Amino acid sequence: MxxxxxxxxxxxxxxxxxxxxxxxxxxxxxxxxxxxxxxxxxxxxxxxxxxxxxxxxxxxxxxxxxxxxxxxxxxxxxxxxxxxxxxxxxxxxxxxxxxxxxxxxxxxxxxxxxxxxxxxxxxxxxxxxxxxxxxxxxxxxxxxxxxxxxxxxxxxxxxxxxxxxxxxxxxxxxxxxxxxxxxxxxxxxxxxxxRRLTNRVASEMNQQISNYIRGKVTEIVIVGITSYITFALLDLRYAALLSVATGLSVLIPYIGAAAVTLPIFMVALFQWGISPELGYLMLAYGIIQALDGNVLVPVLFSEAVNLHPVAIIVAVLVFGGLWGFWGVFFAIPLATLVKAVWNALPANDADDEEDEDIATQS
Structure with a gap:
């Protein structure tokens, strides 16, 4: 070992x-x-x-x-x-x-x-x-x-x-x-x-962070406006407030969407009770989230999508625990940074195979 x-x-x-x-x-x-x-x-x-x-x-x-x-x-x-x-x-x-x-x-x-x-x-x-x-x-x-x-x-x-x-x-x-x-x-x-490796990683991350911030702002605006139009058409109370919350929820991948679902459901439940209107609202909200995750995010963050969802959630938990809001906001770029640094460090594939054999034998 x-x-x-x-x-x-x-x-x-x-x-x-x-x-x-x-x-x-x-x-x-x-x-x-x-x-x-x-x-x-x-x-x-x-x-x-x-x-x-x-x-x-x-x-x-x-x-x-x-x-x-x-x-x-x-x-x-x-x-x-x-x-x-x-x-x-x-x-x-x-x-x-x-x-x-x-x-x-x-x-x-x-x-x-x-x-x-x-x-x-x-x-x-x-x-x-x-x-x-x-x-x-x-x-x-x-x-x-x-x-x-x-x-x-x-x-x-x-x-x-x-x-x-x-x-x-x-x-x-x-x-x-x-x-x-x-x-x-x-x-x-x-x-x-x-700092040859540093310059290489810095150049890559500079472009990715720039694209990420612009993409994230674009995603917030699109999701917020779409949610407001949907909530207003369905005559949901507090449509502006809930649509802003829905737009800002994209700052926290996966977790944000789940957290905003509860207040939207509760407001709709108290407004309409168990009724078809409640079902229509939750169906429309689910469609918005599905389109955001499967269409909008891949278009805006094509490189970040290459990260596994588990890696993104772990990055949110780790970096959010370390730096609060900024750790959550930059969770995906920071996870990409870790990946880029690891790939930039020199490695020898033959030695990797030998180490795997040693690890297996031990």
């Missing part, structure tokens, strides 16, 4: 370029893990810079200076965001307030529904089971109420953080776009000289 590990280490890390690649990655992971909260505005700015680099580069190709291209793209983006906020945020806020006001009525209706289950299904549901369930549900609701109160008390801190973001992020995006080449050149000075 020790011989196999030694041979594997010598094969993978005998090249100084491989050692430099691993050292750079470890240093980057450590910095983000310990200083991720402090660097959050920079991370947001980097995501936006990746998103806006494509239109900036197109304008530069058309002959417009980069400084002017950055100004034009930033002004158009800021105008679009202001229109979206003023048009969408008031509606979302109104629906959130209405939903909170309706929650007690929904809760009482649900209690009445559950309390009558022993009469309808006496062989399956016993009264003590219903009482235990209702008591547990009430305690959960009370705990949720306390959490909401605590969150509201800390809202002033969140508002202050938002104000800082509104000032810092646009400035960072502007300079990241305007001085992109100068910053990359300055950053490369502090890196090790033996």
């Amino acid at each position: 020790l011989e196999m590990l030694n041979r594997w280490y010598q094969r993978r890390f005998s090249d100084p370029h491989a050692v430099s690649l691993v050292a750079i990655l470890v240093a980057g992971f450590i910095v983000i893990y310990f200083f991720g909260n402090l660097l959050a505005p920079l991370l947001v700015a980097i995501v936006l810079a990746y998103l806006l680099e494509w239109p900036v580069s197109k304008l530069v190709k058309f002959g417009l200076p980069r400084f002017a291209s950055v100004l034009v793209v930033l002004m158009l983006f800021a105008g679009f965001m202001l229109m979206a906020c003023f048009g969408l945020v008031p509606t979302i806020w109104t629906q959130i307030v209405n939903l909170i006001a309706d929650i007690p009525t929904m809760f009482n209706d649900f209690q009445n529904f559950v309390s009558h289950l022993p009469e309808q299904y006496p062989d399956i549901v016993q009264p003590y089971m219903v009482n235990t369930f209702i008591d547990t549900l009430q305690s959960r609701v009370l705990g949720l109420g306390e959490t909401v109160v605590k969150s509201s008390l800390s809202s002033l801190v969140s508002l202050a953080t938002l104000a800082v973001y509104l000032i810092l992020v646009p400035l960072l995006v502007f300079f990241l776009l305007k001085d992109k080449k100068e910053m990359l050149r300055s950053f490369s000075v502090v890196l090790p000289r033996n």
